[in-house]
Amino acid sequence: MKPSYDVVIVGGAVIGSAVAYFLTANPDFNGSVLVVERDPTYRFASTSLSSSSIRTQFSNPINVKISQFGSAFIKDFAATMQIAGEAPPDLNFHQGGYLFLAGTEDQAQVLRENHAVQRACGADVVLWDQEALHRAFPHLNVDDILLASYGQSGEGWFSNTGLMNGFKAKARALGAEYVTDEVVAIGRAGDAVTSVTLKSGAVVQAGHIVNASGPRAALTARMAGLDVPVEPRKRTLFIFDCAQTPEGSATVNNGRLPLMIDPSGVFCRPEGRYFLSGAAPVEDPAVDWDDFEPRYEEFEDAIWPALANRSPRFEAIKVVNQWAGHYDFNTLDHNLIVGQHPVVRNFVYANGYSGHGLQQGPAAGRGVAELITYGGFRTLDLTEVGYQRIVENRPFLEKAVI
Incomplete structure (x- = not known):
């Protein structure tokens, strides 16, 4: 582990690993990535304990498009995530x-x-x-x-751990580093986060910090003097x-x-x-x-x-x-929160999926990577599900919540 990284991701399950993959797979991103995961067994991760399914049947077009990308990505996962010399990952997608x-x-x-x-x-x-x-x-x-x-198509169920492990393995093959540790403090200087302190005692400087800590998202945000309505x-x-x-x-x-x-x-x-x-x-x-x-x-x-x-x-x-x-339940509107904090802009949220994290992981990971690399979304515009709506107490409306 190095003393400094361009991006430190807090949480290494499907969301954190998707962010790590989309960063390292993008030729326009030339930085370093560290993923901090407190439990490498993922025994209690929301990813591992989910119902492992994906649907396009939502009421808001943003959620429909998020899942359309996720479904297409899952279908092509074996080819996209294959590592030279290894068998391609099979998610066993039942449509x-x-x-x-x-x-x-x-x-x-x-x-x-x-x-x-x-x-x-x-x-x-x-x-x-x-x-x-x-x-x-x-x-x-x-x-x-x-x-x-x-x-009739594009919906079904698949291997939850297969998706997570595929993202993780490919991200590591592309240069992302994973460490088994726990973030216990986040350094901040004015309107920027600067570092993470790990339970082991190590202090790591960070250009960006991504909150991908699932149900513990509020704990991570509070370390930076921020908040997020997730429990x-x-x-x-x-x-x-x-x-x-x-x-x-x-x-x-x-x-x-x-x-x-x-x-x-x-x-x-x-x-x-x-x-x-x-x-x-x-x-x-x-x-x-x-x-x-x-x-x-x-x-x-x-x-x-x-x-x-x-x-x-x-x-x-x-x-x-x-x-x-x-x-990781978003108490405002039961929907994902993907975006920068409006003031502390190098602190990026990837939280609040409220049961949809596995299926929304590919689109969320890509979106966070675009924000960090380009300063904005390049493919699917996720501005409507950004953090600004939390500040304004403006719910993102979705009727098809199970």
Whole structure:
């Protein structure tokens, strides 16, 4: 480790590693990059504990375009991230699509409005009435469904750790350095951050500091005398076995089932021979950064009843695994914050994804790298999701939040 770097990235999971990759892969960036990661096992990283999926079905065109880039990047990941002499990384991208179900006219109208935005962006999404939905997925009980929205391509699930490790390996191959340590202080001189102090005692000078510390984003910002409205919110995921699986019964997409979002908010998708499911809890307080105890009761209280109501195939199911992870939850508007602090401009935020970090990582990493290299965005303009809206208390509106 050197005494000084052009860019120090705090956090080395998917966001930090995406930033490191897009910096080092850009021939216009001639600087040095250090990534500081406190836990190289990534055991409790939001990346590792996520539902590992991507969708273009959002209500805001910025989010649609972010995921369109992410989906294309994931499709080409093996070729882009291959390192000479090594096997190309395989993310095993299953394009099963997302299926949003509307049970009320208000929900149906939201799907129609969102669909117009998605189609205007070129997303491959269709709306189905009750009859078309039943033809596509005959195992579903659709008597109470008014409308469905289905992503025919560009949506699905993939290897979360594969994405992170691919970014990390390629960034290192291109010259980024990783150190196992923890940032405990950030030096500041007037309107600039100048250094990071590590738990090991080392002090490293920095030209830019990128906050990619996930649910701990506010802790990192406060070290620089700044802030960000991000806190850890717990989400529990369940893996269950199905006595009579509906997988293979669909009449679309070669029989594959999608990631289904029930009107109740419960979601479910295939996971190998099993299924993965979850739901936002009714009570959703901030939790301690080290609280990863699953909320076991959510399955019996909310998830199983909703799934059994939606399909008789989901009546006889058994939980085989569960875990809890953290959203880096943006309390202002539940959306990403990507951009420079308006005063301390060499402190760059890459935070607040609120459950979308994995799928938005490629676009966010590219955007942060452009800000540092060029002083502004060159490809997809992410100004609307910058930090200035936090200062102005101006929420970025997105209706399709799960």
